[in-house]
Amino acid sequence: MEEMIKLTGLKKAFGGVEILKNISFTLPKGNVLSIIGPSGSGKSTTLRIITQLEKADDGNLEIAGHTLFSSVDGKAVYCNPEEERQIGLKTGLVFQSFNLFPHFSVLRNITEAQKAVLHRSREEAEEKAMALLTKMGIAEKAKQYPYQLSGGQQQRVSIARALALDPEVLFFDEPTSALDPELTREILKVIRELAEEKMTMVVVTHEMHFARAISDWAIFMNKGVIVEEGNPDRLFGNPQEERTRQFIASFQD
Amino acid sequence: MQGLISQMLEGTVTSLEIFFLTLIFSLPLGFVVAKGRMTRIAPIRWIVDLYIQVMRGTPLILQLIFVYFAPFYIFGASYDRFTACIIAFVINYSAYFSEIYRSGLQSIDRGQYEASKVLGFTKAYTFFHIILPQVIKRILPALGNEVITLVKDTALAQTIGVAELFRVAQTASSREFSTLPIFIAGVFYFIMNYIVSRLFVVMEKKLNYYR
Ligand SMILES: Nc1ncnc2c1ncn2[C@@H]1O[C@H](COP(=O)(O)OP(=O)(O)OP(=O)(O)O)[C@@H](O)[C@H]1O
Ligand SMILES: [Mg+2]
Numbered sequence: 109m110e111e112m113i114k115l116t117g118l119k120k121a122f123g124g125v126e127i128l129k130n131i132s133f134t135l136p137k138g139n140v141l142s143i144i145g146p147s148g149s150g151k152s153t154t155l156r157i158i159t160q161l162e163k164a165d166d167g168n169l170e171i172a173g174h175t176l177f178s179s180v181d182g183k184a185v186y187c188n189p190e191e192e193r194q195i196g197l198k199t200g201l202v203f204q205s206f207n208l209f210p211h212f213s214v215l216r217n218i219t220e221a222q223k224a225v226l227h228r229s230r231e232e233a234e235e236k237a238m239a240l241l242t243k244m245g246i247a248e249k250a251k252q253y254p255y256q257l258s259g260g261q262q263q264r265v266s267i268a269r270a271l272a273l274d275p276e277v278l279f280f281d282e283p284t285s286a287l288d289p290e291l292t293r294e295i296l297k298v299i300r301e302l303a304e305e306k307m308t309m310v311v312v313t314h315e316m317h318f319a320r321a322i323s324d325w326a327i328f329m330n331k332g333v334i335v336e337e338g339n340p341d342r343l344f345g346n347p348q349e350e351r352t353r354q355f356i357a358s359f360q361d
Numbered sequence: 362m363q364g365l366i367s368q369m370l371e372g373t374v375t376s377l378e379i380f381f382l383t384l385i386f387s388l389p390l391g392f393v394v395a396k397g398r399m400t401r402i403a404p405i406r407w408i409v410d411l412y413i414q415v416m417r418g419t420p421l422i423l424q425l426i427f428v429y430f431a432p433f434y435i436f437g438a439s440y441d442r443f444t445a446c447i448i449a450f451v452i453n454y455s456a457y458f459s460e461i462y463r464s465g466l467q468s469i470d471r472g473q474y475e476a477s478k479v480l481g482f483t484k485a486y487t488f489f490h491i492i493l494p495q496v497i498k499r500i501l502p503a504l505g506n507e508v509i510t511l512v513k514d515t516a517l518a519q520t521i522g523v524a525e526l527f528r529v530a531q532t533a534s535s536r537e538f539s540t541l542p543i544f545i546a547g548v549f550y551f552i553m554n555y556i557v558s559r560l561f562v563v564m565e566k567k568l569n570y571y572r
Contacts, residue, residue: 161475193481201479207472210571211494220490221480255572266476273480 110137111170112277112308113158117179118167120153127153129332131167135277135325138306142319142340145329146355151312154329155279158310159201160192172198172276197225200275204282206266208254214241215250218269226273233272240268244298260291267298277308284315316359320344328352365533365542372529373549375443379515379525380553383450384508390451391458398463416456422517425449429521446518454511461503465496498568505561512553526550 111134118131128150135141143151156162158169160176164184169176176195177184186192208217218237222228228236241247244264246257254262263283270278280299284292296318302309303322313319319326319340326343328336328351336349347353397409416424429445432438469492477487519528530546533539 159479161478196479197481199479203472203476205470205472207470207476209473209476209491211498221482224486224490225481253571269480 111135112137112139112172113310114168114170115158116168118154118157118169119165119184120150120157120162121165127332128157131329131332131334133325133327133334133337135308135310137276137308139324140303140307140309140311140322142323142326143310143312143329144314144316144319144326144355145335148331149329150332151329152281155201155281155310155312159199159279160196161201171195174198197273198276200270200273200278202263202267202270202278202280202283204285206254206259206262206286208262208266208269210254212253213250214246214252214254214257214265217254217265218272221269222272236272237268240271241265243301244268258291259287260294263287263291263295264298267295271302277310278302280309280311280313282312282314284313314359316344316356328355330355365537368529368533369526369542369545372524372526372546375518375524376515376526376549378443379446379450379518379523380512382447383454383511383515386447386451387454387458390455391462394455394459395462395466398459399466413456413459416453417460421449421453421514422520424453425517425521428452442521442523445521446523450511450514450518454507457507458504461500461507462496464503465500466492468499469495498571501561501565501568505558505565508557508561509554512550512557516550 113133113135115134116132118128119126120128131150131154133141143154145151153162157164158171158176163186164177166179166182166184168178168184172195174191174195175187176192177186179185187195209220212220215234215237218240219230219233222233222236223230238247238250241250244267246261246264249257249261249265254265257265263286267283283299284295287295292315296315299309299311300318300322311319311323321340323340326337326340327334328343328347328349330351336343336347336352343352344356347356394409394413397405398413400406400409425446428449429442432440473491473495474487477491482491515525516527518525519531522528526546526549530542533542
C-alpha cells in the first residue's frame with residue numbers, strides 16, 4: 109500500500125526539555141490513525157510538526173512521497189520553502205478551538221483560501237463550499253457569521269474549510285474537546301463519514317469508543333514516546349503495557 | 362470683521378493641515394513602531410520602548426519646543442516652524458498609536474495565525490486580510506479618543522509660533538478686546554470633534570456585523 113505519512117525518529121524539545129523523544133509511525137493512504145494519550149504527552153506537538161506549525165529538531169518525514177525534513181548529523185534539515193509550501197498544501201488541520209475567521213461569513217471562511225491560495229475562481233470556490241456545507245448539513249448557514257453558529261456547527265465549518273483545499277491527509281487535534289456530548293456526536297458522525305470515504309486521517313481524541321470504531325491503527329503516547337501501538341481492537345481491548353491499560357481504564361465509567 | 366473672519370479661516374486651514382498631516386504620517390508609522398516594540402531583536406525593542414516612554418512621559422508642548430529649537434542650538438541651523446510642528450506631532454502620535462496597535466495585535470488569538478498558516482496564506486495575506494481587519498475593529502474606540510485629542514492638541518502648535526486657529530483667535534481677541542474670536546475658535550474645535558466622533562460611530566457600526 110502507498111504510504112501517506114512516513115515519520116521516523118522525530119525529536120522535539122522546548123527550552124531544553126525533550127517533549128518528543130523518538131516518534132515514528134507510518135500511515136498508509138486511505139487509513140485512519142488515532143493517537144491517544146494523557147495531557148502533555150506530545151500529541152498536539154506531533155501534529156503541529158507534521159502540519160508545519162512547529163519545526164522538528166531531528167527526524168525524517170515524508171508526506172505523500174515528498175520529504176519535508178530529513179535527519180542530517182542528528183538535526184532535521186528541511187526542504188526549501190517552496191517545497192515546504194507545496195507539502196503544506198497536502199495537509200489539513202482541524203483545531204480543537206475551530207479558529208474560524210470571525211470577520212468572514214461561513215461561506216467566505218471556506219472560499220477565501222481556495223481563491224487566495226489555489227487561485228480558484230469565485231464561482232468554483234463557492235460551488236465547492238456549498239457542496240461541502242451541504243454535506244455537513246449546514247448549507248443554510250452559508251450567509252451567517254461564525255458567532256451565530258453553535259460550537260458543533262462551527263467545527264463543521266472548519267472541517268469544510270480544511271476539506272475545500274482537497275488535502276491528501278487531514279489531521280484532527282481533539283476536534284470535540286470544546287463541545288458538549290450532543291455536539292460531539294455531530295462531529296464524530298462527520299469524521300466517521302469521511303473515514304468511510306477513505307479520507308486519510310490522523311485523529312487525536314479522548315473519545316475512546318469512537319477511536320476504536322473508526323481507526324485502522326491506534327497509537328498510545330506518553331511523555332513523548334509511543335508506548336504502544338496496534339490495531340485498535342487490540343490496543344483498546346487488550347493493551348499489553350501497564351501504562352496503556354491504566355490510561356484506557358481511566359476512561360471507562 | 363471681514364478681516365477677522367478671513368484670518369480665522371486661514372488659521373482653521375492651518376489647524377486642519379496639522380491634523381490631517383499628522384494622521385497621514387502617524388497612523389501607518391504607528392504600525393512600524395508597534396512592530397519594533399514587539400520584535401524579537403532585543404536592542405531594537407529597547408530603543409523603541411525608550412522612544413515610546415519618552416513620548417508618553419513628557420509634555421507634547423515640550424517636544425514641540427525641543428524639535429523646533431534643538432537643531433538651532435546644536436547645529437546653529439533653523440528651519441520652518443510648520444515642518445517642525447508636523448515632525449513633533451508625528452513622532453508623538455506615532456508613539457501613542459503604536460501602543461494602541463500593539464494592544465490590538467496582541468489581543469488577536471494565536472489560532473488565527475495558525476489557521477492562516479495551515480490554509481497556506483502568505484504572511485502578508487494573513488496580516489492584511491485576516492489580522493488587520495480584526496485589529497481595526499478592536500482598536501477603533503481607543504483610536505477615536507486619540508484622534509479627538511489630536512484635534513485639541515493642534516492648538517499647541519502656537520507655542521512655536523505656527524499661526525493655527527487658536528493663535529489667530531488669541532491675537533484677535535487681545536487686539537479687539539473681545540472674547541468673540543476665542544468663542545468662535547471653540548465652536549470650530551467642537552464641530553470638528555463632533556464630526557470626528559460621528560465618523561467613528563459610523564465606522565464602529567459598520568464593523569458591528571460580527572463579534
Ligand atoms: N510552544 C511551546 N513552548 C514550550 N512548551 C511547549 C510548547 N508547546 C507544547 N509545550 C509542552 O510540550 C508538552 C507536550 O505538549 P502537547 O500540547 O503536544 O501535549 P498533548 O499531548 O497535546 O496534551 P493535551 O492532551 O493536553 O493537548 C507539554 O508539556 C507542553 O507544556
Ligand atoms: Mg493537545
